[in-house]
Amino acid sequence: MRAIGLLIILQGFIGGVAIRYVLPVQLQRADTLGAHTPYDRSAMVSVMGEVRSSLAGYLWVKTDEYTHGGVWLRPMTEREKRLRTAREASSADSFDTHHDETSVIPERERDPRWLWGNIERQVKPFFDVRHHFHRPVREVLPLYRFMTWADPTFVQGYLVGAQMILFDNKQNLREAIAFLKEGARNNPRSIALFTELGRYALVQLGDYAQAESYLRQALRNGDYWVQRGNASIILQNPFERDGWRDAYRWLAILKQREHRIDEQCEWARRGLHYFPDDPVLHQFATPRKVK
């Protein structure tokens, strides 16, 4: 026991020295996906980088649990999807985020454990996942603030956080955009963040010029990664991949609204170069089909 105590003190001392040594480097702004660059300068910095990404990742996972009051959901298995034996989660409010999900703890009708099942449903958070309500989004918002504070390169934290700010109250558009802009400042090479800023400018503000500026920046960032030979890494990241594809889509939509059909087709065709199977881009590339 004494040895454990000494070990904790020693670890605290090493941790303190590590934080002192690492902090100046950690405060540097990192490019999205290039965030490894400052971490790689020394092994110690790399370790601290892992810690803060892990914290952000932990908080990211927690947000879903928080909105459900601690009730755990899981994806349905292929068998459950096919036979529809498990209750499918669905929202009773406008917070629709469930697709083929069910609760980890089974409902009474499906539980073969008799008494054990009844006990588990009492000691662990449990409710009928059909048409369930969510806790107020306001309770989750600090988590997005905290995870992006812990890891400023955590792009999805900014993306979903901004959506949640707006979902909480439609009047919070300015705060949502400010949150996205902070993300863009911290991740100047992110595609998804600039696409999202462009979407907000187009859909929420109706500012076509600003929207085009943001969307073009998103595509320039895409080109930057292609030129550096990292396009495959971008395509593996679902947020950046969707952001890249959506930048082409939104630019085509923008040009359609401006009645510049040639430019609409041009952007759609450019998008098809990277996303040849995208049905939306196919539609915009052939203007006669778009209504």
Place this chain on the structure above:
Amino acid sequence: MSVSLVQVCRALAIAGLLETIRRKDLYVVLILMVLMVLGASTFRAFGVRGLEIFIKDVAFLAIGVLSTVLTVLIAARQLPEEVQRRTIYPLLARPITRGQLLIGKWLVAFLAAGLCFLVLMGSAWLLLWMLGIPLKPIFGQYLLLKLMGIGWLCALVVALSVYLTPAANITLSLILAFGSGLFNRLLLMAHWERGLDALWLNWLFGIMPHYDFFDMSQKVVYDWAPIAWWVIGAMGIYALTSGSLYLLLGWLRFRKQVLG
């Protein structure tokens, strides 16, 4: 001259608690408390508005993990150390049966681990209160259920210490304690996906450890209403019967074991 079980337990409990203080086990708890206070101070610096659930979640998670590890470490050393230091011989030279010694050791482990848990939980409650984060009445049921769980875990670890080396015992006990929820999930998935018969499932479920059922921390964190008291009663019966069975299995081996 025979000595009653109560006398043996009382004497061993006092000696065990003195040993706990002498060995400075509580120092570990105090160090952990200091770390918790430092962590809470960080939150005070940044402000806790809106982060109440997160802070409660982290506090209860930390206490759940630390109390389980401390319980296993305390219970696992009770008998092996007596054998290693050869102090078990003067103990057994007195009019004490091996069964009484085993129960006494379980009681010592339960009291020491329970005390550590209560000290940790008390300090966490105080810190949460200072941060303006109240706990709902379900917290009382959580404490009760967790203490039952600590008693159950002590019985398992003390029994295993008769069969295994201390290192193997600690490893296996921690796997059983932290993995119990996962084992239960796997059994359920085997039933749904592979057609495991409900009778087999319940039989296996009865054998498998259910340490996770003693943990209501998630309900406390999210401010759920208190649960039905029959559940606490059922878990009490489970802890008593299952813990007694573990100690019985431990005694069956220990009574004929050649010591030293």
